[in-house]
Amino acid sequence: DPFHHVSAQHRVQNAHCGSPSFLKSCMAVGAATVLNGAMSEKARTLFLLVIACAAGMCLWFMTAAILPDLVSDLGLSAARQSALSSAVQAGFVVGALAIAISGLADRVDPRGLFFAAALGSAATNAALLVVELDSNTAVGLRFLTGALMAGVYPVGMKIAVGWGTTDRGLLVGALVGALTFGKSVPYGLAWLGGADWRSTIIVASAVAAL
Numbered sequence: 001d002p003f004h005h006v007s008a009q010h011r012v013q014n015a016h017c018g019s020p021s022f023l024k025s026c027m028a029v030g031a032a033t034v035l036n037g038a039m040s041e042k043a044r045t046l047f048l049l050v051i052a053c054a055a056g057m058c059l060w061f062m063t064a065a066i067l068p069d070l071v072s073d074l075g076l077s078a079a080r081q082s083a084l085s086s087a088v089q090a091g092f093v094v095g096a097l098a099i100a101i102s103g104l105a106d107r108v109d110p111r112g113l114f115f116a117a118a119l120g121s122a123a124t125n126a127a128l129l130v131v132e133l134d135s136n137t138a139v140g141l142r143f144l145t146g147a148l149m150a151g152v153y154p155v156g157m158k159i160a161v162g163w164g165t166t167d168r169g170l171l172v173g174a175l176v177g178a179l180t181f182g183k184s185v186p187y188g189l190a191w192l193g194g195a196d197w198r199s200t201i202i203v204a205s206a207v208a209a210l
Contacts, residue, residue, distance in 0.1 A: 042163060046171065049156055050178040055207045056118040056152035057182030058189075059125045059145055060088060062204055065186035066197035073197065076134055083139045091146025096154055098147070110155050117151025122209035124148065128201055153179055 063070070063084040070076050076084075099105055105113060124145045131137045153175070160171040186204055193200040 046160065046163070046174060049160060050174050052114070052118065053153060053156040053175055054178040054182035054185070055210055056114075056121065056156075057149060057179050058185035058204050059121055059149065059208050060092075060183045060186075062125060062145075062186045062201065063088070063142060065190040066200050069190070069195050069197040070133060072195070074134055080134055080139075084133070084142055087139045087142035088146035088149070091143035091148075092150050093146075094143075095147030095150030099150055099154065105155050105158055110159050113151050114155045114159065117148045117155065119209055121145045121148035121152065122205045125201065125208065126205035129198060 067076075067081055067085065070084075071081065124141050127141050128138060131141065156178075157172065157175050160175050161168055163171060185207070186200065189200045189203050190197070193203070
């Protein structure tokens with residue numbers, strides 16, 4: 001009887017669909033569909049932004065991380081040590097104020113501004129390799145690095161917040177976490193590089209440029 005055969009087949013399928021293993025498979029497929037569907041593009045973009053922000057901000061405490069080696073190698077004075085460490089903070093404040101007052105992040109594509117600022121800060125950081133670190137030029141480069149980094153973290157925050165409405169807390173938290181992690185990177189690089197402070201500057205500049 002063909003009807004009996006079809007009915008029996010349906011009963012087997014229904015029994016299989018009700019099994020725990022089948023339900024778990026359905027849930028896994030559903031989760032994968034969600035991740036690969038409408039939410040995936042935003043999640044991937046946020047992930048890339050977090051990585052880029054962490055990389056760009058790794059230059060913040062660069063001189064502080066390698067300062068013991070600089071003192072040992074170059075004999076920097078206490079005043080020069082303080083100037084190299086604090087110049088980047090002063091530059092960041094000035095850069096952030098300049099962007100805010102001019103409305104630059106609203107006048108141009110913030111993604112382009114973010115990209116240019118990250119490349120610029122990487123270049124000014126790498127320039128420390130070709131100048132005397134016990135000089136005003138080095139202090140000026142650190143100031144310029146901080147000013148350019150004002151186009152990375154604050155602008156990255158603007159980009160992230162513009163993506164969400166109900167999940168802005170998550171987006172802001174992700175960027176704050178990227179900032180915190182990025183600031184710790186130069187210490188790890190200094191530990192890996194040992195007394196060779198030049199390699200730390202090179203690697204950190206390359207990471208920021210990426």
